[in-house]
Amino acid sequence: MKLFIHNFLQELFYALTGAILIFTFLEIISPGMVLAYFNLNYLLLFWPIIGIIVVL
Amino acid sequence: MPKRVLIIIRIFLWLAAVMAAGWFMYMKIVPSGKISYTYNFDQPGYFIGKLTPADRVVAARGETQIKGDPAYFSLAVPRRFEKARVTVKFKNTTDFPVLELGILNDKVAWSYDLKPLQNKVVDQLALVWPVVNGADGSRLIQRDKKYDTIEKFLSNLPPYQEIGLYDYKLDHEFLLDKYAPTPEIKIYNCNFRGAYQFYTYIKNEDLNYSFDFNDLNLNADNDPVDIKVYSAAGLIYTRHVADDAAADSERQTSFKIPNLPEGVYRVSFVANDDIVSKTISSQQSQFSLINKVWLGEGGETARVLYSNSRLLSAQTINPASLGKIEVGQEIIDLKETYRQFSLKTASQPVAIKLAKPDIILSGDGVFAFSEQSLLDPRLKNIDGNLDINQEQINYILTAYQSPAVDGEWYEATADFDLTKAYQEKSKYQFLISLPGLKAEEANAGMLAIKEIKVDLSGTSLIKKLKKYFGR
Numbered sequence: 001m002k003l004f005i006h007n008f009l010q011e012l013f014y015a016l017t018g019a020i021l022i023f024t025f026l027e028i029i030s031p032g033m034v035l036a037y038f039n040l041n042y043l044l045l046f047w048p049i050i051g052i053i054v055v056l
Numbered sequence: 057m058p059k060r061v062l063i064i065i066r067i068f069l070w071l072a073a074v075m076a077a078g079w080f081m082y083m084k085i086v087p088s089g090k091i092s093y094t095y096n097f098d099q100p101g102y103f104i105g106k107l108t109p110a111d112r113v114v115a116a117r118g119e120t121q122i123k124g125d126p127a128y129f130s131l132a133v134p135r136r137f138e139k140a141r142v143t144v145k146f147k148n149t150t151d152f153p154v155l156e157l158g159i160l161n162d163k164v165a166w167s168y169d170l171k172p173l174q175n176k177v178v179d180q181l182a183l184v185w186p187v188v189n190g191a192d193g194s195r196l197i198q199r200d201k202k203y204d205t206i207e208k209f210l211s212n213l214p215p216y217q218e219i220g221l222y223d224y225k226l227d228h229e230f231l232l233d234k235y236a237p238t239p240e241i242k243i244y245n246c247n248f249r250g251a252y253q254f255y256t257y258i259k260n261e262d263l264n265y266s267f268d269f270n271d272l273n274l275n276a277d278n279d280p281v282d283i284k285v286y287s288a289a290g291l292i293y294t295r296h297v298a299d300d301a302a303a304d305s306e307r308q309t310s311f312k313i314p315n316l317p318e319g320v321y322r323v324s325f326v327a328n329d330d331i332v333s334k335t336i337s338s339q340q341s342q343f344s345l346i347n348k349v350w351l352g353e354g355g356e357t358a359r360v361l362y363s364n365s366r367l368l369s370a371q372t373i374n375p376a377s378l379g380k381i382e383v384g385q386e387i388i389d390l391k392e393t394y395r396q397f398s399l400k401t402a403s404q405p406v407a408i409k410l411a412k413p414d415i416i417l418s419g420d421g422v423f424a425f426s427e428q429s430l431l432d433p434r435l436k437n438i439d440g441n442l443d444i445n446q447e448q449i450n451y452i453l454t455a456y457q458s459p460a461v462d463g464e465w466y467e468a469t470a471d472f473d474l475t476k477a478y479q480e481k482s483k484y485q486f487l488i489s490l491p492g493l494k495a496e497e498a499n500a501g502m503l504a505i506k507e508i509k510v511d512l513s514g515t516s517l518i519k520k521l522k523k524y525f526g527r
Contacts, residue, residue, distance in 0.1 A: 007062055015069035022077045032132065032482075033084045036102040038076075 009054050016047045084134045089516035091134070094509045104508055105130035107488070112495045122488060122503045124495025125152075129508065131484045133474075137514035140472045142486070144173055144508055145465050149501035152492035153177045153440045159472045160485040164282075165251040165326045168487050169477070171470035172223045172456040177438050179458050194224060197452040209451070220449040222438040223456040227288065230320050230433035237261040237339065244336045244343065244425065247413065249352035250329040255422065255431045257342035259318040266310035266337040272330045273305060282326040283311060288319065306334075320433040322346070344422035344431040353414045361408045362427045365419025366441040367491075368406070369398040374414040382409040390415070395496065400441065405430055440492060465506055474512075 020043055023034045034040060083091075095104035097120050107113045112124035131140070140159075148155055153176035158168030178197070186201040188209075196206045203209040213219070216228060237259055256263070263285065271279050278299040285293040297309045325333065332352045336343075351359070353374070370381055370388045381388040384406040388397050396418075405427055408417065417423060420441060424430045436442060438452055459468035477484055490503050515523075 008065060011062065011066050011069055015066070015073055018070060019073035019076065022073060023080070026077060026080055030084055032102065032134070034080050036132075036134075037080065037083065 087517035096507045125493040126489040137512040141511040145506040147504045156489045158487040173468040194455045199450040218450040220436045220438045222454040247352040248333040249350040253324045253346040255344045262314045264312035268335045269333045271305045279330045284324040286322040342431045344424045348418040350416045364404040365421035368419045371396045371416045377412040377414040
């Protein structure tokens, strides 16, 4: 079970990394495209927490 | 954990991220060409900005109260649209009867295209006077029913003095009986600051005006000047004078248009507040400034203007210009800078005696340097300053529709052409106007806005692609 959660969080971390990169790229090419609907700060807060849990 | 399960989870998570990105792009492109945004003041919105300025607006639970006129909000759009339908849910319990919504059309002239949301004068009259409805949604409200249809009214108009209009353009011929052109050139040492418009009149003569103006260069922006001349049919002439940083600050421009039919013409001098028109020269004797004029510093200190305005306002940004202004037998006391002081005139026309320069005068009529050159071809507008009985208005023609009632709230809709509106960084500026409402005065009642909804429509992606590929 512990291994399952670890692997899942690791995959989540990779997916969140990709999401941050994609959303940031979209926001750069067209300001407001993402921020109008979704606050990237939540992602930026959640992503390192997942990363820390994975490392620990 | 089996490798297959891991791959499924990986695919699911990445698909979710890509689908989210796809959704953001879809909402940006708006392939259907139609999208709606709603702002109900519960939480900050991205597309519809909050109402400003802060000193005229009070946020309350689920609504915003407007204490002073006007209030502004912005509309951010994801891409270009052609039309905006704005629906406002509001409650107006003040004594001020006319509520309007406008979109900024010209940033230099600061002109808004205003559309009605509510006109209590028309609403109340429609309850007690007979109403004839037109096929196009317009209404004729008559004191005594004499016309069965609007078409009959338009083909057999009563005297113009008996007609009032609201949100309606009625083409009518305005000719002066005793006008005769004079050869001598009139020179107005006016010192008008910024943009202004005026009416003039010609009969068997060229329409010609010459403007000497100064560029104060107080701000670093470009200071171009645009002159536009309108007949009753529309724009007939335009001239652009570009800003030239290398040239002298004193500049001149003029126009001369021959072979025009007799009648009233409107001249619009579009410039920002860095431009001061020192003198205006013309053979035309009729010269009436429309609605607003900023008499700048310099030139004649004491001067007299005449106006047919029913409500007159004065303001100054110069502390040296504070003081009393005689308006007929009454006084407007300018006690503070940047604050507008208003007065209802007892009779019209009225003489306005200015002892100091740098005053901004505004009103619902026109201003002239002599009573004889007062020229206002417009029919009376039905607003809070017009006394229907005193002015002997017997007919009101309007395209305005009363707002719908939703409990204690009203809901009104206004359509705007976005292709003609001014936009900056994909944002449009809107204004909510309730003339008479002042934040610094105690007002009976209040104006509350509960919701603003904007329906945008434009070219769909398919049409755009078809147009691009030339099918």
